[in-house]
Amino acid sequence: GSCPGACELECDICFSGFDNVFKLPKLLACGHTFCLECLARINVSSETVSSVSCPLCRRLTPLPSGKGLPALDNNLAVLRRLPSGMRSVPSIRFSRDKGKLYTTSSGSGGPEPSSFLKPTQLSSVSLSLDVGQPAHRSSSDTPPRTPAWLPFRSSSCYYMAIGFVLIFTVALVLSGIFLFVIVPTRSITGAGPSGRNGTTQRP
Ligand SMILES: [Zn+2]
Ligand SMILES: [Zn+2]
Incomplete structure (x- = not known):
C-alpha cells in the first residue's frame, strides 16, 4: 500500500504499536482495527454497553455477551506480523464499572506473561490498565419517589x-x-x- 514500513501495525487512535496484551489488534465488524485499550476507552465513555462504535465509520460492532471487549476477534493478520514473542495472547478481562483492563495470568488456564515476554518487554507491560471511569448518569434529574x-x-x-x-x-x-x-x-x-x-x- 501507500503506507511503508510498520505503520499498519499501529493503532489509528493512539498511534502506538499493537502488542499481545492491552494493545491487542481488535477487528471490528466494519473491518477497521484498533487496539483493545482504545476500544475500552471508547466503551467506557459511551452510554452503550453491549456494542462499540467504530471511531472512523461509526458502525456499531456488537460485543460478545458476558465476555465483552476482550472476546472480540483479534486481527490475525496484524497479530502474525508482531514479533515472535508477542503472538500468544494471555486471557484479558475488562471491567467496565472499574474502567480497568487486566490480565488473569495468576489463575490457572492462562499462560504466564513471563513465559513468552522478554524481560525488557515485561517491564513496560502493566498487569492492569486504567482506561477511565464510565460516565455517571445524573440522578438529580429524576425526582425522588x-x-x-x-x-x-x-x-x-x-x-x-x-x-x-x-x-x-x-x-x-x-x-x-x-x-x-x-x-x-x-x-x-x-x-x-x-x-x-x-x-x-x-x-
Ligand atoms: Zn489505540
Ligand atoms: Zn469502522
Whole structure:
C-alpha cells in the first residue's frame, strides 16, 4: 500500500504499536482495527454497553455477551506480523464499572506473561490498565419517589405511623372529654353534699 514500513501495525487512535496484551489488534465488524485499550476507552465513555462504535465509520460492532471487549476477534493478520514473542495472547478481562483492563495470568488456564515476554518487554507491560471511569448518569434529574420530609421508606411503616397518630388523637380527644366534661360534673355532684355538710357543721 501507500503506507511503508510498520505503520499498519499501529493503532489509528493512539498511534502506538499493537502488542499481545492491552494493545491487542481488535477487528471490528466494519473491518477497521484498533487496539483493545482504545476500544475500552471508547466503551467506557459511551452510554452503550453491549456494542462499540467504530471511531472512523461509526458502525456499531456488537460485543460478545458476558465476555465483552476482550472476546472480540483479534486481527490475525496484524497479530502474525508482531514479533515472535508477542503472538500468544494471555486471557484479558475488562471491567467496565472499574474502567480497568487486566490480565488473569495468576489463575490457572492462562499462560504466564513471563513465559513468552522478554524481560525488557515485561517491564513496560502493566498487569492492569486504567482506561477511565464510565460516565455517571445524573440522578438529580429524576425526582425522588418519597418526599424529603417523609422519614418512612416502606409504605407499611408509613400506614402504621398514620394509624398510631389517629389512635393517639382519638385517645387524646376522649381523655379531654373525660377530664373536662365528665370529671367536673362528677366532682360537682360529689362535692355538693360534702360541701353542704362542711359548711353546716362548722358553726
Ligand atoms: Zn489505540
Ligand atoms: Zn469502522
